[in-house]
Amino acid sequence: MLMHILAAAALTVAQSESGSAQKETPPNIVVLFADDLGYGDLSCYGHPTIRTPHLDRMAAEGMRFTQFYSAAEVCTPSRAGLLTGRLPIRSGMCSDRRRVLFPDSSGGLPDDEITIAEALKGKGYATACIGKWHLGHLPQYLPTRHGFDFYFGVPYSNDMHNKQRGDPPVPLMRGEETIEQPVDQTTLTQRYTTEAVRFIRQSKARPFFLYVPHTFPHVPLFVSEKFRGTSRAGLYGDVVEELDWSVGQILQALRDEGLSERTLVIFTSDNGPWLTQKDRGGSAGLLRDGKGSTWEGGMREPAIAWWPGTIKPGSVCQELATTMDIFTTSLTIAGVPIPSDRTIDGKNLMPVFRGGKSECEAVYFYRGTRLMAVRKGPFKAHFITQSAYGPDSQRPESHDPPLLFNLDVDPAERFDVAKNHPNVLTEIAREVERHLGELKQGKPQLDEILGK
Amino acid sequence: MLMHILAAAALTVAQSESGSAQKETPPNIVVLFADDLGYGDLSCYGHPTIRTPHLDRMAAEGMRFTQFYSAAEVCTPSRAGLLTGRLPIRSGMCSDRRRVLFPDSSGGLPDDEITIAEALKGKGYATACIGKWHLGHLPQYLPTRHGFDFYFGVPYSNDMHNKQRGDPPVPLMRGEETIEQPVDQTTLTQRYTTEAVRFIRQSKARPFFLYVPHTFPHVPLFVSEKFRGTSRAGLYGDVVEELDWSVGQILQALRDEGLSERTLVIFTSDNGPWLTQKDRGGSAGLLRDGKGSTWEGGMREPAIAWWPGTIKPGSVCQELATTMDIFTTSLTIAGVPIPSDRTIDGKNLMPVFRGGKSECEAVYFYRGTRLMAVRKGPFKAHFITQSAYGPDSQRPESHDPPLLFNLDVDPAERFDVAKNHPNVLTEIAREVERHLGELKQGKPQLDEILGK
Numbered sequence: 004m005l006m007h008i009l010a011a012a013a014l015t016v017a018q019s020e021s022g023s024a025q026k027e028t029p030p031n032i033v034v035l036f037a038d039d040l041g042y043g044d045l046s047c048y049g050h051p052t053i054r055t056p057h058l059d060r061m062a063a064e065g066m067r068f069t070q071f072y073s074a075a076e077v078c079t080p081s082r083a084g085l086l087t088g089r090l091p092i093r094s095g096m097c098s099d100r101r102r103v104l105f106p107d108s109s110g111g112l113p114d115d116e117i118t119i120a121e122a123l124k125g126k127g128y129a130t131a132c133i134g135k136w137h138l139g140h141l142p143q144y145l146p147t148r149h150g151f152d153f154y155f156g157v158p159y160s161n162d163m164h165n166k167q168r169g170d171p172p173v174p175l176m177r178g179e180e181t182i183e184q185p186v187d188q189t190t191l192t193q194r195y196t197t198e199a200v201r202f203i204r205q206s207k208a209r210p211f212f213l214y215v216p217h218t219f220p221h222v223p224l225f226v227s228e229k230f231r232g233t234s235r236a237g238l239y240g241d242v243v244e245e246l247d248w249s250v251g252q253i254l255q256a257l258r259d260e261g262l263s264e265r266t267l268v269i270f271t272s273d274n275g276p277w278l279t280q281k282d283r284g285g286s287a288g289l290l291r292d293g294k295g296s297t298w299e300g301g302m303r304e305p306a307i308a309w310w311p312g313t314i315k316p317g318s319v320c321q322e323l324a325t326t327m328d329i330f331t332t333s334l335t336i337a338g339v340p341i342p343s344d345r346t347i348d349g350k351n352l353m354p355v356f357r358g359g360k361s362e363c364e365a366v367y368f369y370r371g372t373r374l375m376a377v378r379k380g381p382f383k384a385h386f387i388t389q390s391a392y393g394p395d396s397q398r399p400e401s402h403d404p405p406l407l408f409n410l411d412v413d414p415a416e417r418f419d420v421a422k423n424h425p426n427v428l429t430e431i432a433r434e435v436e437r438h439l440g441e442l443k444q445g446k447p448q449l450d451e452i453l454g455k
Numbered sequence: 456m457l458m459h460i461l462a463a464a465a466l467t468v469a470q471s472e473s474g475s476a477q478k479e480t481p482p483n484i485v486v487l488f489a490d491d492l493g494y495g496d497l498s499c500y501g502h503p504t505i506r507t508p509h510l511d512r513m514a515a516e517g518m519r520f521t522q523f524y525s526a527a528e529v530c531t532p533s534r535a536g537l538l539t540g541r542l543p544i545r546s547g548m549c550s551d552r553r554r555v556l557f558p559d560s561s562g563g564l565p566d567d568e569i570t571i572a573e574a575l576k577g578k579g580y581a582t583a584c585i586g587k588w589h590l591g592h593l594p595q596y597l598p599t600r601h602g603f604d605f606y607f608g609v610p611y612s613n614d615m616h617n618k619q620r621g622d623p624p625v626p627l628m629r630g631e632e633t634i635e636q637p638v639d640q641t642t643l644t645q646r647y648t649t650e651a652v653r654f655i656r657q658s659k660a661r662p663f664f665l666y667v668p669h670t671f672p673h674v675p676l677f678v679s680e681k682f683r684g685t686s687r688a689g690l691y692g693d694v695v696e697e698l699d700w701s702v703g704q705i706l707q708a709l710r711d712e713g714l715s716e717r718t719l720v721i722f723t724s725d726n727g728p729w730l731t732q733k734d735r736g737g738s739a740g741l742l743r744d745g746k747g748s749t750w751e752g753g754m755r756e757p758a759i760a761w762w763p764g765t766i767k768p769g770s771v772c773q774e775l776a777t778t779m780d781i782f783t784t785s786l787t788i789a790g791v792p793i794p795s796d797r798t799i800d801g802k803n804l805m806p807v808f809r810g811g812k813s814e815c816e817a818v819y820f821y822r823g824t825r826l827m828a829v830r831k832g833p834f835k836a837h838f839i840t841q842s843a844y845g846p847d848s849q850r851p852e853s854h855d856p857p858l859l860f861n862l863d864v865d866p867a868e869r870f871d872v873a874k875n876h877p878n879v880l881t882e883i884a885r886e887v888e889r890h891l892g893e894l895k896q897g898k899p900q901l902d903e904i905l906g907k
Contacts, residue, residue, distance in 0.1 A: 042501075043740070043741045046521075046771055047501075048501040049494075049500040049501025049502075049740050049741065050521075050741070050866075051521035051741075051755075051773065051862075052521065052522075052773055052862075052863045054771065054773075056771075059769075059771070063769070069498075069502075069503035069504065070503060070504075235773060235833065237863070237864035239864070240863075240864070282864050282865055282869075282870055286741050286866075286867065287741075288495070288501050288740055289495045289501065289502070289739075289741060317511075317515070319506065319508075321504055381687065409689075410503075410504075411504045411687040411689070411692075412504075412687075412688055412689035412691070412692070413734055414502075414738075415738065417733070418733055418734055
């Protein structure tokens with residue numbers, strides 16, 4: 004809510020980027036967010052048969068990250084983290100029982116959380132959310148109540164029509180109205196793209212914030228006629244290639260409107276590949292495990308930033324970054340003060356975009372409300388591990404001392420080096436103590452069920 | 456030997472490429488060959504912390520292959536395949552007992568095999584082998600006896616100084632003389648590069664064939680002072696980054712000499728990463744297993760072809776290709792007839808370089824002399840599997856019916872689909888029957904030991 008922002012901003016004035024930005028029109032911001040896309044699923048991240056020429060070009064014209072993390076290992080908390088710049092544990096948007104929101108959930112993103120859209124509206128930004136929301140489907144939680152002028156999309160995951168649970172068919176919404184139920188999923192990517200391009204064309208006179216959380220490649224997979232059977236990598240490949248096409252359309256619209264040099268576009272995904280779906284799920288490439296786990300494959304994502312004239316073309320960035328940084332970066336370049344009444348975990352990526360160092364000192368890997376692992380520099384300590392698939396998926400395993408991996412040397416988390424680095428373990432233990440000491444957990448939002 | 460070539464060529468006249476090439480100076484050919492580099496080890500193939508800006512640029516200016524195979528799962532047979540265009544089983548350059556040549560081996564590449572260097576010499580090519588040979592260290596097997604005007608390098612692998620076996624220290628040779636023993640391995644990549652650049656400068660008036668089989672990243676790893684400790688990915692990363700630097704130097708020399716548009720450069724590796732070496736070995740990315748196995752990780756390689764003006768910049772090629780194609784392609788563009796008195800397995804890659812289809816219909820996966828698997832189109836049937844590391848590495852496992860994977864959809868070989876594709880199994884069985892029916896095994900070269 005805007006009220007909160009004004010209060011939150013009272014004490015802080017954003018520096019550096021905002022000085023000049025306040026005089027000119029601040030840049031547009033576009034966030035393209037895939038669902039369950041794995042680290043290894045794009046051609047420019049090494050996939051051998053999925054063709055992603057538009058994302059490859061985006062990377063060639065921009066910056067490709069290799070150590071970019073989502074805020075969580077599953078959908079709802081990940082999205083909360085991105086839009087608020089805060090670990091989902093702080094907003095209560097994570098849970099050990101119900102890992103995400105369901106159609107019978109009565110909770111959602113709390114009103115007192117500040118989303119990027121809310122923060123930017125005060126600067127005159129036009130704001131749109133086009134795609135899968137998954138931060139509460141009741142009216143009071145919809146995108147339109149969280150700073151978005153415009154909403155078009157589905158309120159939660161495309162598989163959430165469990166008849167035993169009493170789920171209704173998955174609806175498609177425009178604003179706060181259901182316009183189609185069940186939604187025709189085959190044309191969703193096409194329709195999101197059309198809406199996104201239209202929004203860009205309509206909003207070009209103002210600065211705008213466009214958030215496109217795609218429904219796919221989350222299972223069940225659907226693809227338009229145009230893409231069906233066209234990839235070598237099966238239906239999953241078709242779906243990712245249609246997503247790639249969508250990215251190409253959106254970037255081309257920006258070019259056509261002459262907005263390239265004043266628009267930051269970031270493409271990434273909410274969590275790793277859904278490995279239990281077998282050949283319907285994606286690949287984490289060389290990383291271990293996938294969606295739902297706090298192994299690298301669950302939370303390290305493909306991520307590409309594009310801003311011609313500001314980001315050097317063809318950069319490969321090995322700096323630590325997270326989706327929560329999108330919040331802080333967006334506010335900074337828009338000249339909006341970072342809220343000072345709450346902990347913001349995201350860092351400003353502008354120095355990184357300019358080839359400098361990341362301000363991100365540690366990455367926290369939560370599974371629900373449990374802190375499972377912490378990364379500091381190249382080292383990641385796992386206190387608890389739990390695979391998201393296969394025989395190990397049923398039971399968490401605690402580690403004391405923690406497992407320790409040097410991710411720079413061993414990105415696949417194969418060789419425990421805890422014995423060789425007692426000092427690192429000490430340092431990480433201190434980091435955890437500090438973190439947990441200052442942590443204020445938000446009121447849990449995911450476990451309440453409608454009518455119960 | 457040249458005599459063999461003339462005889463072999465009598466009946467065949469190379470077509471298409473040679474017509475015009477014979478009038479002008481034919482193009483130069485440079486083959487840069489890494490040792491034990493994995494599919495996932497380059498930045499442009501998705502490695503998160505190894506920086507390979509020169510290879511990335513080579514790919515951006517050329518063609519990056521995603522389905523490119525070495526001729527074998529280990530070193531000696533792989534090199535025999537590349538230089539002769541023939542499966543190593545045909546030249547006798549593979550074995551089940553001793554998988555490669557050792558310093559006490561008395562065999563080597565037979566005199567009646569035709570190497571690329573021999574074939575091209577007849578067209579006036581200057582030829583050089585700079586790096587690790589590993590096709591016989593006795594004088595009669597050295598590069599200088601197989602068509603290379605110039606040789607500088609080590610005769611076999613850099614770890615082959617086993618005192619119990621009575622190995623001498625690893626020598627460095629120039630021509631047929633040992634010039635340093637033990638070789639200082641820390642400067643090898645630098646020295647290979649210097650020699651390669653010098654050869655290019657000296658040979659620029661003629662067409663030339665330059666073969667640079669690097670010693671690294673084969674274990675033990677050595678790197679020059681300049682690169683030591685500079686990568687984020689440990690010593691392995693340092694070594695690969697020095698290799699990348701070397702590629703950059705060689706490409707720059709070609710640019711400086713104005714040879715870019717008349718030089719085909721191919722970069723690839725002899726086999727997959729050496730996984731038993733743990734963090735000293737590389738990564739096969741999303742592929743299964745590594746060096747020594749016939750799972751994809753053992754034989755699918757990073758491969759980049761560069762030929763400005765002929766190959767479209769930034770191409771990603773999903774066509775099937777093998778290192779044996781380098782033989783046939785080289786002869787074709789040099790206007791040399793393909794030998795007709797023997798089976799040549801390599802195909803001409805020129806159509807592929809121009810964006811067309813591969814002529815490669817099947818890939819044979821031998822482990823020593825055993826045919827373990829066959830790939831036809833997207834399908835790979837495993838008759839026998841054996842991991843190269845871990846508990847499964849000690850015993851081959853036979854499969855009847857074979858395991859069948861659709862590599863386009865499932866590059867990681869996770870989901871056996873044999874039951875769904877009986878026709879594919881029949882077709883592959885027919886392919887195997889045809890192949891084994893025409894197969895003439897060469898006299899075994901790898902098992903004889905000096906003085907025994």
